[in-house]
Amino acid sequence: MSLWKKGLKELSDLIQSKEVKPSEVVSAFVERASELEPKINSYVTDLSQQAVEEAKKKDEELAKAESIPPLFGLPVAIKDNISTKGIKTTCSSKILENYIPQFDATVITKLKEQGYVITGKTNLDEFAMGSSTENSAFFTTKNPWDYTRVPGGSSGGSAAAVGAGIVPAALGSDTGGSIRQPAAFCGVVGLKPTYGRVSRYGLVAFASSLDQIGPITRKVEDAALLMNVIAGKDPRDSTSVDREVPDFLSYTGKDIKGIKIGLPEEFFVEGLDPQIKEIVLNAVRQLEKEGAEIIEVSMPTTKYAIEAYYIIAPSEASSNLARYDGVRYGYRAKDYKDLEEMYSKTRDEGFGAEVKRRIMLGTYSLSSGYYDAYYLKAQKVRTLIYQDFMNAFEKVDILATPTTPDVAFKIGEKTDDPIQMYLSDIFTVSVNMAGVPGISIPCGFKDGLPVGLQLIGKPFDEGTLLQVAHRYESLSGLSDKFPGE
Ligand code: GLN
Numbered sequence: 001m002s003l004w005k006k007g008l009k010e011l012s013d014l015i016q017s018k019e020v021k022p023s024e025v026v027s028a029f030v031e032r033a034s035e036l037e038p039k040i041n042s043y044v045t046d047l048s049q050q051a052v053e054e055a056k057k058k059d060e061e062l063a064k065a066e067s068i069p070p071l072f073g074l075p076v077a078i079k080d081n082i083s084t085k086g087i088k089t090t091c092s093s094k095i096l097e098n099y100i101p102q103f104d105a106t107v108i109t110k111l112k113e114q115g116y117v118i119t120g121k122t123n124l125d126e127f128a129m130g131s132s133t134e135n136s137a138f139f140t141t142k143n144p145w146d147y148t149r150v151p152g153g154s155s156g157g158s159a160a161a162v163g164a165g166i167v168p169a170a171l172g173s174d175t176g177g178s179i180r181q182p183a184a185f186c187g188v189v190g191l192k193p194t195y196g197r198v199s200r201y202g203l204v205a206f207a208s209s210l211d212q213i214g215p216i217t218r219k220v221e222d223a224a225l226l227m228n229v230i231a232g233k234d235p236r237d238s239t240s241v242d243r244e245v246p247d248f249l250s251y252t253g254k255d256i257k258g259i260k261i262g263l264p265e266e267f268f269v270e271g272l273d274p275q276i277k278e279i280v281l282n283a284v285r286q287l288e289k290e291g292a293e294i295i296e297v298s299m300p301t302t303k304y305a306i307e308a309y310y311i312i313a314p315s316e317a318s319s320n321l322a323r324y325d326g327v328r329y330g331y332r333a334k335d336y337k338d339l340e341e342m343y344s345k346t347r348d349e350g351f352g353a354e355v356k357r358r359i360m361l362g363t364y365s366l367s368s369g370y371y372d373a374y375y376l377k378a379q380k381v382r383t384l385i386y387q388d389f390m391n392a393f394e395k396v397d398i399l400a401t402p403t404t405p406d407v408a409f410k411i412g413e414k415t416d417d418p419i420q421m422y423l424s425d426i427f428t429v430s431v432n433m434a435g436v437p438g439i440s441i442p443c444g445f446k447d448g449l450p451v452g453l454q455l456i457g458k459p460f461d462e463g464t465l466l467q468v469a470h471r472y473e474s475l476s477g478l479s480d481k482f483p484g485e
Pocket residue numbers: 128129130131153154173174175176177178179206313425
């Protein structure tokens with residue numbers, strides 16, 4: 001089998017046993033990228049050539065080394081809102097178009113300690129605000145299964161690259177669904193860890209109480225492998241949590257007998273495409289045959305998740321994005337008569353329409369007189385959503401839902417209708433609001449386009465998600481499916 005069809009873990013085993021060299025692995029993906037990247041446009045900064053050179057150095061190190069870490073010599077792509085020292089980190093925004101960080105995000109430091117090879121920085125919706133990559137200031141990434149459709153967003157570049165086999169794994173970030181929704185649209189695995197599980201140090205902040213970095217991979221075991229590396233307390237991020245990090249790989253391969261899986265009735269209602277519903281329920285029935293117990297649950301407040309999210313996330317964004325003022329970072333307007341005009345012109349010219357919409361929404365919700373009516377109320381709803389999850393988890397171990405209400409939509413289909421765009425996250429945002437972990441894995445196709453099954457877990461129980469996801473994956477065989485074959 002061609003090397004580019006293999007997952008991270010399989011490649012890791014081949015390098016560990018010295019059956020293949022890092023340069024062979026990296027070249028296989030770079031070759032695949034040279035064919036498909038011009039069609040898909042997943043990279044904002046394509047580092048393929050640098051990766052080939054880097055991999056050759058790894059070959060030499062490997063020849064001398066007695067033992068190497070699991071990710072040694074393996075190619076990984078990074079979403080372009082994760083800071084990489086000496087490499088442009090644009091957030092797909094004009095305002096950071098030429099910004100080169102002077103430091104690495106903690107997840108990057110950890111990957112470097114493993115000896116990974118970066119293949120490129122991937123495209124996203126500007127500052128991770130969006131669901132399609134159409135909000136990128138540079139270009140729209142195409143879905144590898146159908147070039148007329150979006151790859152999802154905001155980690156669309158990462159998901160499209162993995163889906164196309166350009167790279168075996170990538171990092172994304174998820175504030176309201178940005179790892180899981182594009183993973184579902186591109187037919188790959190995407191895991192949003194528990195809030196606090198992975199350090200956010202060096203992740204460009206969008207909504208700090210919701211943002212998490214996580215893996216987008218071809219196979220479930222690859223997500224486990226990456227989690228083993230990136231999870232853990234970081235003194236540089238006070239919201240990261242000091243919890244034991246288990247060996248996530250040890251959960252893959254276990255049976256699922258007796259695991260209780262909840263089906264929240266609110267996630268199977270109108271708005272969900274009937275074919276998607278059938279495909280997802282079919283997947284759940286397969287898990288039942290494997291010995292899982294299926295239990296219906298109700299989570300009545302989750303239906304307000306989108307409304308509350310679109311108060312809380314923009315509020316935090318309006319504050320986080322205040323730092324882009326033309327003084328310290330990136331772009332500055334050319335002509336201005338005084339400081340105030342410099343600020344306002346810089347921000348007017350530097351930010352795209354969706355980012356401006358969020359800043360205005362957020363500023364409005366936080367202003368005196370509206371704070372109680374909007375921001376505070378949304379926070380109360382958030383607490384109720386959290387309680388819904390905790391009540392459900394008294395009865396079940398995990399929850400199963402569709403990841404998205406439908407498959408990847410056409411490029412341009414929702415750009416004029418922000419509400420329709422926001423609704424594509426209807427099944428993912430409540431997971432961020434509650435801070436719990438969620439994974440999306442491929443569970444079938446509708447009209448040739450991938451469908452995602454979302455599994456949601458208890459706080460810090462990514463292990464059980466990986467266990468059930470892995471079981472399903474080995475039954476379905478879907479991780480071996482590539483577009484165009
Ligand atoms: N699509 C959602 C939004 O636009 C979520 C984005 C994300 O998770 N970064 O805010």
